[in-house]
Amino acid sequence: MLAPDWMKMAKFPFGCVLIANRGEVACRIARACKELELSTVAIYTLNDENSPLLDLCDQNYLLEGETLHETFLNINAIINAAKETGAQAIHPGFGFLSESAEFAKAVTEAGIVWIGPSPESIEVMGDKMSAREKMKTVGVPLVPGHEVYSTDIKDIHKELIKVSPELGFPLLIKASAGGGGKGMRVVNRPSELAEAIESARREAQTAFGDGRIYVEKLLTKCKHIEIQILADGYGNIIHLGERECSLQRRHQKVIEECPSHALDERLRNRMGAAGIAAAASVTYMGAGTVEFLLDGDEFYFLEMNTRLQVEHPVTEFVTGIDIVHQQFRIAAGFPLGITQNQISMKGHSIESRIYAEDPSTGFLPSAGPLLRLKMPQGPGIRVDSGVVEGNSIDTNFDPMIAKIIVHANDRKTAIMRMKHALKETVLLGLQTNIEFLHALLCDEDVVNGDTNTNLIETKWPNGWTPSEDTELLALGAMACVISQESGGSYSILTKNEIINDPFLKLNNRFP
Amino acid sequence: MKIIDSNNGTWDISLQNTGEFNFIRKITLNDEEYIFPNTEYIIQPKTIKLSQGGQVIIANVVKNKDTWWVHINGRTLAYTSADSRKSSVKITQGSLQAPMPGTILDLQVSVGQSIEIGQSLLIMEAMKMEHKITAPFNGIVEKINCKSNQKVDRGFVLIELKQS
Numbered sequence: 001m002l003a004p005d006w007m008k009m010a011k012f013p014f015g016c017v018l019i020a021n022r023g024e025v026a027c028r029i030a031r032a033c034k035e036l037e038l039s040t041v042a043i044y045t046l047n048d049e050n051s052p053l054l055d056l057c058d059q060n061y062l063l064e065g066e067t068l069h070e071t072f073l074n075i076n077a078i079i080n081a082a083k084e085t086g087a088q089a090i091h092p093g094f095g096f097l098s099e100s101a102e103f104a105k106a107v108t109e110a111g112i113v114w115i116g117p118s119p120e121s122i123e124v125m126g127d128k129m130s131a132r133e134k135m136k137t138v139g140v141p142l143v144p145g146h147e148v149y150s151t152d153i154k155d156i157h158k159e160l161i162k163v164s165p166e167l168g169f170p171l172l173i174k175a176s177a178g179g180g181g182k183g184m185r186v187v188n189r190p191s192e193l194a195e196a197i198e199s200a201r202r203e204a205q206t207a208f209g210d211g212r213i214y215v216e217k218l219l220t221k222c223k224h225i226e227i228q229i230l231a232d233g234y235g236n237i238i239h240l241g242e243r244e245c246s247l248q249r250r251h252q253k254v255i256e257e258c259p260s261h262a263l264d265e266r267l268r269n270r271m272g273a274a275g276i277a278a279a280a281s282v283t284y285m286g287a288g289t290v291e292f293l294l295d296g297d298e299f300y301f302l303e304m305n306t307r308l309q310v311e312h313p314v315t316e317f318v319t320g321i322d323i324v325h326q327q328f329r330i331a332a333g334f335p336l337g338i339t340q341n342q343i344s345m346k347g348h349s350i351e352s353r354i355y356a357e358d359p360s361t362g363f364l365p366s367a368g369p370l371l372r373l374k375m376p377q378g379p380g381i382r383v384d385s386g387v388v389e390g391n392s393i394d395t396n397f398d399p400m401i402a403k404i405i406v407h408a409n410d411r412k413t414a415i416m417r418m419k420h421a422l423k424e425t426v427l428l429g430l431q432t433n434i435e436f437l438h439a440l441l442c443d444e445d446v447v448n449g450d451t452n453t454n455l456i457e458t459k460w461p462n463g464w465t466p467s468e469d470t471e472l473l474a475l476g477a478m479a480c481v482i483s484q485e486s487g488g489s490y491s492i493l494t495k496n497e498i499i500n501d502p503f504l505k506l507n508n509r510f511p
Numbered sequence: 512m513k514i515i516d517s518n519n520g521t522w523d524i525s526l527q528n529t530g531e532f533n534f535i536r537k538i539t540l541n542d543e544e545y546i547f548p549n550t551e552y553i554i555q556p557k558t559i560k561l562s563q564g565g566q567v568i569i570a571n572v573v574k575n576k577d578t579w580w581v582h583i584n585g586r587t588l589a590y591t592s593a594d595s596r597k598s599s600v601k602i603t604q605g606s607l608q609a610p611m612p613g614t615i616l617d618l619q620v621s622v623g624q625s626i627e628i629g630q631s632l633l634i635m636e637a638m639k640m641e642h643k644i645t646a647p648f649n650g651i652v653e654k655i656n657c658k659s660n661q662k663v664d665r666g667f668v669l670i671e672l673k674q675s
Contacts, residue, residue, distance in 0.1 A: 182640065199634070202616075203641050250640070364611045365637050367665075371573040371580060372557075395612050395637045423585030426571045435586060466586065468518055470540070474547055476588040477522035478535055479559050479570035480579040481512050485526055486554050 001086055004037035011333025014088035014113045015039055020078050021093030022048055023386035024402060029091050030056040032324040041085045043078060045071045047396065052388045059085050072096045075103050079110050089113035089331065095398065098307040099126045115331045117306050121282040125304040129176040129214050135301045138281040140274050143293060143300040145216035156197055160215055161190060167217045173197060175204030176212040181251030183207060186218060221452045223262050223294040224248065227275030228315045230326055232336040233285035239272040240319045241345050243311055246451040247440060249363050255440060256311035257350045258318045261411065261449025262294060271299055278304055286330050287323050313382060317349035317407035348414040351405045352422060356393040358431035362463035365399045368392065368430030376421035380407040393430060401432065415441050436464045513593035514579065521593060607644060609667040613637030615657050624652045632670055650674045
């Protein structure tokens with residue numbers, strides 16, 4: 001496959017990209033490829049036979065196997081797929097192998113262009129403990145904590161008991177290989193340490209195949225602020241401002257926005273400079289995100305994500321820069337072509353993550369068929385999703401169904417726009433968090449920008465249940481009866497026997 | 512036709528079609544008449560249009576097995592048919608059901624063991640996260656219906672407890 005004209009003069013030209021991912025991010029990348037005149041290869045499992053991704057890509061390659069290890073985490077199988085389909089570059093998306101240094105190395109060694117940073121950068125930053133050590137050397141402030149190097153549970157326990165008075169409770173145990181809230185445990189008192197160490201290690205071992213943990217002082221009432229970085233590998237590193245992701249439940253982000261209500265120009269410059277320093281310390285290349293906790297106007301390095309991030313669209317809306325396009329340009333070997341002072345932030349953007357979960361049971365995951373799916377439309381509304389009506393959500397993968405992103409002139413209008421977009425979203429067949437997201441955007445503290453990472457669990461410790469409204473229940477009941485008695489035109493989908501068994505196809509096993 | 516809402520309210524609704532207009536004739540909630548404004552309805556290809564004195568409400572409805580899913584005014588509601596409710600499995604008092612489909616990771620109690628409220632009984636995994644199932648009251652473990660690595664569906668009775 002010949003490289004498109006715009007890439008002809010590049011150092012590492014490529015014409016065909018394999019997308020080593022699934023769902024919404026794979027669709028997002030496939031669309032960027034189309035715009036950039038790049039040919040695309042989708043990899044998929046039998047589970048995803050009806051995914052819209054397969055129609056978006058020029059070639060579809062079936063990965064055989066039951067488990068994620070045999071499919072989306074199978075380095076050899078994916079590189080084989082690239083070779084067989086003639087793909088000259090691999091974009092890993094986020095999740096799966098996106099932060100696997102081993103994968104990045106294998107791709108490069110196979111003579112395929114890797115859309116991402118070097119394996120060395122991934123390795124240092126992907127391991128939270130070595131990232132912390134690295135940040136100490138370049139003076140980026142860290143959350144007070146302690147790295148544990150012993151492997152024996154009893155030794156770890158002794159060591160943590162020893163350092164805990166200095167750090168003070170509550171503590172947060174984190175997996176060194178962690179991410180996405182996995183392998184993380186809050187410890188409120190010494191008596192909880194033993195169980196937390198064990199379960200964090202077990203979850204980390206299951207999720208990442210690496211049970212190493214470290215401990216941080218749990219900072220509460222902080223904001224989660226992250227800096228988007230672009231680096232070209234020739235020493236040009238810029239930041240695209242911040243994203244605020246303070247609204248989280250179970251350490252997973254729910255609503256993100258750009259810019260943050262908490263940052264003025266001075267603080268933005270300080271945090272931006274720290275983000276650039278962090279990226280420079282590992283000679284970073286590509287798009288990456290440096291995450292910080294912000295406490296007043298003090299900030300602390302959390303981690304660097306060496307990949308595209310779920311919430312990248314809010315930055316794209318506000319800066320007007322397409323981050324995925326930039327990833328392809330950088331990987332092809334072009335210098336950045338944008339300088340820091342060319343970056344300006346316009347308006348306000350908010351992203352809501354639609355999860356398959358039941359807010360009334362404390363946000364436990366749900367599963368089921370997407371019997372009816374209508375996403376919102378209108379000015380300033382972007383929907384990133386990887387499903388269509390008739391697909392099923394199962395528990396094999398992360399519970400995110402889609403993202404709704406809005407852009408408006410100011411924060412107030414952006415909130416209004418998002419609230420309306422959520423109300424317009426129809427997703428029937430399983431429990432989702434859509435109504436909770438709406439309620440969140442009605443909350444006074446959220447409206448005032450007075451958010452912190454504990455807001456959701458403080459306000460709704462046992463989950464959230466919508467208020468009861470008999471009139472609404474009556475209208476709903478009428479609609480059911482009318483639909484039933486008008487002869488099943490509304491239950492067509494049930495006749496297709498959409499299979500509501502999440503375990504039928506892929507075994508429920510994780511890395 | 513009778514259906515049950517998420518609040519366990521039973522609705523009985525009858526319709527009237529004059530040929531020209533479609534109306535809701537009568538609604539009862541838990542056998543008592545529910546007073547509501549005159550409601551006309553129009554069936555559209557994918558939605559139902561309800562109108563109450565000039566106010567128009569669009570409802571999206573789908574049915575899956577015995578559950579109706581309805582979207583109205585940004586709210587999603589689920590209803591079940593009254594007939595299916597009768598035949599559904601009786602839930603044992605004090606039984607702990609799987610709150611989601613997933614895999615049992617760690618069983619932490621055995622039959623006959625006394626347990627305290629809030630005590631962790633087993634750990635499940637779903638969507639790559641661990642979830643702790645805890646005791647809702649003080650009591651004794653009467654029966655365990657699952658084992659480690661077993662995959663369970665939502666609603667599966669995991670452990671039966673006797674309150675003390």
